[in-house]
Amino acid sequence: DIHMTQSPSSLSASVGDRVTITCRASQGISNYLAWYQQKPGKVPELLIFGASTLQSGVPSRFSGSGSGTHFTLTISSLQPEDVATYYCQNHYSAPLSFGGGTKVEI
Amino acid sequence: QVQLVESGGGVVQPGTSLKLSCAASGFRLSAHAMHWVRQAPAKGLEWVASISHDSSNQYYSDSVKGRFTISRDNSKNTLFLQMHSLRSEDTAVYFCSKGKGILSPGFDWGQGTLVLVST
Numbered sequence: 005d006i007h008m009t010q011s012p013s014s015l016s017a018s019v020g021d022r023v024t025i026t027c028r029a030s031q032g033i034s035n036y037l038a039w040y041q042q043k044p045g046k047v048p049e050l051l052i053f054g055a056s057t058l059q060s061g062v063p064s065r066f067s068g069s070g071s072g073t074h075f076t077l078t079i080s081s082l083q084p085e086d087v088a089t090y091y092c093q094n095h096y097s098a099p100l101s102f103g104g105g106t107k108v109e110i
Numbered sequence: 111q112v113q114l115v116e117s118g119g120g121v122v123q124p125g126t127s128l129k130l131s132c133a134a135s136g137f138r139l140s141a142h143a144m145h146w147v148r149q150a151p152a153k154g155l156e157w158v159a160s161i162s163h164d165s166s167n168q169y170y171s172d173s174v175k176g177r178f179t180i181s182r183d184n185s186k187n188t189l190f191l192q193m194h195s196l197r198s199e200d201t202a203v204y205f206c207s208k209g210k211g212i213l214s215p216g217f218d219w220g221q222g223t224l225v226l227v228s229t
Contacts, residue, residue: 005172038215040216042155047219048147048205048216049219050215050217050218053214059217093155093157093215096213098160098169098212098213099157099169099171099172100145100157100169100213101157102154102155102156103154104154105155
């Protein structure tokens with residue numbers, strides 16, 4: 005089974021900062037990596053799939069990169085509405101494992 | 111407008127069974143794989159199970175394999191999760207989500223239904 009590890013588990017940054025979250029897969033998953041945002045008390049929303057494809061309606065300050073085992077989610081200029089927990093997910097093979105999450109605060 | 115509405119959650123005792131439903135609307139259910147994902151209180155997301163668009167393939171997490179069964183009725187636009195031998199560690203909000211292929215992320219999510227396994 006593929007295990008997904010995110011870092012850091014939490015971070016605090018200022019409005020306007022560039023924020024980077026890392027996700028590592030225990031084995032290669034090509035570019036089959038998704039990122040989700042879950043705001044407090046809300047349902048998860050898909051941000052990025054295929055490692056770098058932005059889901060429709062997602063602001064362009066979000067971007068994803070990586071391939072194989074190392075992936076990053078970048079918020080180019082952090083906004084107050086970006087306060088949330090972010091999860092990566094392997095969509096290469098079952099089990100479709102999630103990372104442990106990264107809580108982003110301001 | 112895609113809409114997914116879960117139901118069937120509740121408070122149950124350990125060892126009992128429960129069946130969750132997810133009513134889909136706003137899209138052709140028969141064209142999409144579907145997923146169940148759960149979230150224990152104050153914990154992260156955990157993938158539970160997935161089913162292909164035509165029910166020909168199902169995948170399960172090790173934690174539920176042999177106890178849970180994912181199924182669907184495309185004619186009734188409904189996804190199901192039959193849960194047996196429930197344990198306290200199954201306590202969570204259960205979300206259904208719409209994929210593309212069976213190995214795909216969840217593009218749209220329901221609001222979730224809470225399952226509480228407790229004596």
